[in-house]
Every structure is written in structure tokens, then in C-alpha cells.
Amino acid sequence: MAEQLLREDFLYSQIADRLATQIEKGILKAGDRLISLRALSKEQGISLSTAFKAYVELENKGVIEARPKSGYFVRFSPLNAPERLPSIAAGPVIEKSNVEEMIRTVYKTMTHERIIRLSVAAPSAELIPEAKLNKAMIEALRKSPHSCTQYEAVQGNPALRKQIAKYAFNWKGNVSEDDVITTQGCMEALIFCLKAVTEPGDTVAIENPIYFGIFNIMKSLGLKVLEIPCHPDDGADLEYLQDALETVPVKAVLFVPNFSNPTGALMPDHRKKQLVEMLAERQIPLIEDDIYGEMYFGKTRPGTCKSYDKNGLVMLCGSVSKTLAPGYRVGWCLPGRFKDKVLSIKIMHTVSSATPTQAAVANFFETGRYDLHMRHLRRALHTQCLRYVQAISDYFPPDTRLVRPQGGYVLWIEMNKNVNAFELFESAIQESISIAPGQIFSSHARFSNYIRISFGAPYNSVIDNGLKRLGELIRRQYS
């Protein structure tokens, strides 16, 4: 018995080691699926439980991971790419007009055809269930009153609002359809919420770095921004915020606690609670941009600040632009105690939202197609994330630093201090590779040696070549 145990022990360790070597050598790559336990047992002539122990050992080392109902996958090569955290802020302050010019330049090239698009933080077309969505649209048009041609109630399509309220259960939300207002995408939701709680001239706290669209909104609404450092691992620096609140008259806070853009940071749930309580003390509204919350790679959906909100001060905003169909422009907000205010702003701005797209999305939810699609999408994204990280660790210079995100679409990459990201962008675009330079994610063009790379497109040889070439361009910049 003891001997048998010893032999088994030896066996599973041996097998685990062999697999680890294959992964280190790149024979098995990040995202690759391992053969099933049954197949392994058969192939190696070992018991099922020995095969299981071998995988558990690799799992405990963080080399592979089990995914529910899918089997085991290579997670990451631990030797090639140890996790190195990018630091928070860096780089010289440059002129604001240059930042805007940069954003325009980056944006122009983003939508260009035939480009290796590493700059768009959204699912690529291959990941969208187009045919099923068309079916949902046809069903929705046939079932809806007057085929969705008439003005709907200001608050938005009732069927969609019901589904959004139902899905709030996943983030421990206790909301009803009456708490939901639909919008034309998440940007419009953010704008309506900001307009509801601020006046021009007010100050709003935001993360730094942050998606450049947020700066444009602030500028357009005549708002000042207070930039709160955002750590790539656990998000906005709450201690920094706490200190700032003592001296700066902050009118509202706009954060992206789940998989912030560009850092990919995930604020742990206990920090979310802490944030909500800190702001409630001062009666400061929190606009929570949860557009990436559904794109988690872990076992459960991360929570939201909204779920800790006892005062109606948290205004959660979301959309299907990152999960289902950017082109549908279907978004929403749960504006808490500011609902009436948001409704008047909406009626002024748009009278009501487009009904067909909302009804189609509602149908897609109702029929269970959404659940199925999301399981598939999350798996695909996780694999893509690991593949991209692997390639970066293979191709980029060894002083490259990044955090492996736990969800979302993007990698926030710190390069050598001598690299200028915008110059890198310019030389990359010459070779039809589109990246987002770090400078466009802060008001003063900080992060000049950072780039954001999106892993929204399935990994293939074109992407592989693009990342390889990018690595060469980085090296060329400072060698």
C-alpha cells in the first residue's frame, strides 16, 4: 500500500514535471487545452486519480488552470514571464493640445481597414454571434407593439430593463426594472449621470490613467478633473482619494472599478465597499462605469460598488458594447436617487431611445442566448489574454513590465524609460499595426513609456507577427 502510494506519488510528479517542461519550452502554449484526465490516464497507463493529482500539482503552481465544463488549460509559462507590476505614473508633462492631437491621430487610424488592430478595447467580429442576434432582432420586431416603430416611454424598453434588473443578481444587486434607464451606449449613460450631479466648473475625481473618452466628456461638460492614481492590480488609490477629499471640493467621482481601462485593474470587493462608505459620509455621488464587469476570467463575476450602496448615491452605468454588439449602441444606467434628474436630461436630449436594438438585446437575454454566448466569450478572451501575454514576454525586451489582468480586454504595458510610446505608435502604424500610446490616457501626456494593447482579436499568425514586429520596434527605439 505504502509502496503503491509512493509509486503513484512519483508518477504524478514525473508527469507534472514533464508537462511543465513542455510548457516552458513553448511546446504547450498559454491557452492550449490539455488532454482530458481520461485520455491522460489511458495514454500514460496511470489511474484517473494519478492523472488528476498531476494536473492539481500544475494548477497549484499556477501553470495550468481548470475551467468549469471545459477541462484544463495552460495558464502561463512561469519561467519566461514572471509577473512584473508596471509602476503608477511616470514621464514628463507635455502640452495639452498635443494630447488631443495624439488622440485624433490614434482614432483616425483605429477604424482603418486592413490594420492589425491592437488598439480597440472591444470584441472583434469573430466573437459576435451575428446570426443569433439577427434572429433575436426578427423575433423582437414581430413580438413588440407596432414592430418597435413608435416612440417608447422615456425610461426605455421595458423588456430590456427587466433583463438588466434580472442580471444584476450576478453582482449581488437588488434592483428592479424601475431603477433602470436605458441609453444609447455607455458614454451617453455617463454623460447623463454627470449632467445630473454636476454643474460646469465643478470638479470630478477620475482614475489616472483613464480612457481618453472620459477627458473629452469632462471638457465638453466644462468640468475640472482630479486625477487619482490607479494601480494596475487593485485599482484607484483610495487613501490618495481620502486625502484629496479633505482639500478639494469634489462634486462627484467617476471610477471603473472592474477591469479599468487602460490598466485592466480590478478593485477588490472590500475596497469597493470602503469607497462607497467613504463617499456616503460626504454625500458625494459615485458614477460607476461597469462596462467591463461581465468580462471576468475567474469563477464568479466581480461585485459592484452599487451592491454596497445604501443611500442611492451610486449611479451604475453599463452597456452591451463590450459583450455583444458595439454597433447596437445599447446601454443603461441605474442612477439611484438621481433617477428623475436623469430622466429629464434624457427626454431633453433624445425624447426616447431606439427601440428595435433594445428589443433585440432583450430577446437575446430572455432566450438564454446571452448566457451561452458569454460563457463562450469569456473563455475565448481568457485564452486570448494568455496568448498575447505569452507573445509579449517572448518578443518584447526583458525589461517590459505588465500585470496579467483578471478580465477585460486590455494589457497595460510599461516599457523602458527611453521608449516614447507615441513615436512607437507612429512607427508601428507605418507597418499597419495600431496600438494605443500611454500618453493619451492622462491629461498631461504622462505614461510616455506605456502602451495599451487590446487582446479582443483571436490570436493568429497575423497578430503573432504584429507583436513580434512591435517588439523589434521597441528595441530599436533605445538601442
Add this chain to the structure above:
Amino acid sequence: MAEQLLREDFLYSQIADRLATQIEKGILKAGDRLISLRALSKEQGISLSTAFKAYVELENKGVIEARPKSGYFVRFSPLNAPERLPSIAAGPVIEKSNVEEMIRTVYKTMTHERIIRLSVAAPSAELIPEAKLNKAMIEALRKSPHSCTQYEAVQGNPALRKQIAKYAFNWKGNVSEDDVITTQGCMEALIFCLKAVTEPGDTVAIENPIYFGIFNIMKSLGLKVLEIPCHPDDGADLEYLQDALETVPVKAVLFVPNFSNPTGALMPDHRKKQLVEMLAERQIPLIEDDIYGEMYFGKTRPGTCKSYDKNGLVMLCGSVSKTLAPGYRVGWCLPGRFKDKVLSIKIMHTVSSATPTQAAVANFFETGRYDLHMRHLRRALHTQCLRYVQAISDYFPPDTRLVRPQGGYVLWIEMNKNVNAFELFESAIQESISIAPGQIFSSHARFSNYIRISFGAPYNSVIDNGLKRLGELIRRQYS
């Protein structure tokens, strides 16, 4: 020969007189179709040319009218309801907050089910070709790249922009698809255009009375308004505007030259030209809200200010909300020299517009379905307009004044000075009749003895009873 001519002369006059009597007595009502020339000739045993002469005589008197490819229709009963022009402005100035309160009250009741909705200036569901529109949506989804799921270019759906440019031919516009930016309905187009040419605190000239949504926009954008009297027959008072421009620093003008809301006024094309030239001299941008321009009852579409624009100063805005599908929220603007500015505002606000609804509308245009639908809709609306006018002249007190509009959806009705329109609204809503009281169409609740009645719903016994009851409620107010 002479005798035969005399006899014919006698005959057609006799027949014309008989028909006129039938119309006066209400046996033939406004909007009724007359029998065809061939049928009349057969029925009365007269020649085709005699029948033709009889109809021409009635047409010259303004009693009936020929509609292309449709035959002859009763236009109006000339004895019962002579045209009486409502005067320009009237009523005491009341508190602003009351106006907002009134608007909210009116709006709340508008969308209520089971109400006789005389307050919504849009086509009722019966007039919308739902099945054909669904077909257009399905075709569009199948033909479009990625079934319309991906972000489209900021400027909007290319197929739709092409169709809008093509239809501009009807108003003598010489524009290309590159001049068009699509939006979420016309309100968003107006907001983007206003934001492009004004800063908070600037003054914008608008018509008085005007659709209350325009006030909300101005307030939201922090703009001051200069109200220019709008005559129910020929629109904004250009001489008044000219004088005002000498003293007030007007930053932009926003007019509805074709079938203004609520007056239904149509600015003649030569006045449009005059307006464009007057503003060009001072380099003042004109935002032209042309949302009702396609709803003409005459033989040709009225022109636009845009067609006289030589300096890129006219920003034309439109949508399909009044012609095809309010629930689709498909609108556009042709912002002339301010195109880049409008594009940056659009990208900031919405990234891009919803693609499926735009693609469906484009398909509806391309396949010729739109032309067919519009011919039908214009005929139906014209008939409805005449029916409503007839009923008002039958049921309302004799001192009621209105202008028969040449297009659009609404009747602007002046009542006895002792009638308070908002009180009338309140008593009407008790009986499930929804009207728009005059007070909500100016910044200081003027027009307190006016109401706006929409003829968007097909005439039937419910509408007939509603108007009859409304006439009684008016009488009760000052007798």
C-alpha cells in the same frame, strides 16, 4: 354649334353647383374622394370634357382639389369655415417655473394609453408600414458587414448618408453623402449643431411660439433665447429679426421654416433666400430644423434655406421620426462648414450611432418603399387635416381662428380671449382628451388662449366625439 356650347356651359355649371351644395350641406365632407370623371360622365350622361369642366370650376373655387394619380377630393367647405388668421402674440406673462410644470404635466399624459391623443405631432401607428419596415430591417441586417454589430464610422451609416444626399435633390440641395452626419433623431442633431456654434451664455434667435423641446435644449446648453414672432401663415418675422440683429449679439439662429411647430407656418422660398442672405452678411450660422419638410400637401416639396446657402453657414437637421418610425431614432444633419466640429462632438457623446436602424431606413429608401409610403402618407395627412379643420369649424365656437396649414401635423388654434388653454387642457384630460395648451410654446406662458391640435391620427368617430366634446368644454369656459 353655339347652342351646343351653351348647353354644355349650362350643364357643367349645374353639376358643379349641385356638388357644391352637397359639400355645403356636409353630405360630401372635407377629404372625401369624388367619383372619377369617367364615372361622373356616365352617371350624368354628359361628355368627359363637361365633367372635367365641372370639376375645374369647383377646383378654381377652392372647394375641391386634384391630387396627382388619385383623383379629386373635397378640400374644404367654404361657407362653414372661412379662413381666419390667428394673431401673433397675446396673453399675460406668467412665471417660468409654471411653464416647466405645465410641460411636465402635458408630457406625462401624452404617452398614456387609451387617450384621445390630439397632442402628439407625429404619425399615428396606423400610418406606419410596419411589415415593410421589418422586411427592410431583415434585408439590411443580412446585407450589412457583420450584420450591423460592429462600431461604424463616426459620421454614420454610408448607405443611409447616400440616400439622404440623394433625397436632397427634392429640395434643390446639391449635397453629397460626405456632407451628411447621422444622429439619434433630430433633437440630437439640433443639440450637436448648437454645441458646434455656441458657448454657454450666448444668445440664439428662435421662433415664438415654438416647440417646447427647443426651450429645454437651450436651458440645458446654458443659452439665452431671443424670441422672434412667427406668423402662422408665412413664418418668422424677418423684419423683426433684422432689427433685433442690430442690437442683440445673436450667435446663431434656429428656425423651422417648413411647417413650424406649433403654428404650421410655411416660410415662402423667397423669404428663405432673404433669411440666408441676411445672416450670411453677418456670418451668423442658421440651424434649419426641417423635420416636417417632407409632409407637404401641395404639388412639390417646399425648398430649404440650405439650398440658398453659399457660405456653409446653414446647418440643416432632419429625421424619419415624423415620416416613418419615431421609435427608430434615426436623424441627421448637414452641418456645412461646421462638419468637423459636429463630428468631434458626436464622437465624444456617442462614439457612433446605432447601425441596424440606420441600415433598415437606408434599405427602405433604396428599394423605393419610401417614395410609395410618402405618397400615401401625404395623401392621408392632407385628408385628415381637412377633416379635423371641418370638425373644428363645426364644433368650436364661431370666434375660433385658425390657418389651414399646407403641410405638417398640427393646427394652431386661437380661441376667445377668456379661454385659459391650460385650464382647458386640465378639464379635457379628465375626459381622456389630450391637447397641447398654448402656454407651453413660449418662454413666458404667452398664448394662453391658444391650443395646438395634431391631426396625426386618422379621423374616426372617437376623434369626432373628442373634438365635439372639446368644443363644448371651450364654450363652458367663457359662457
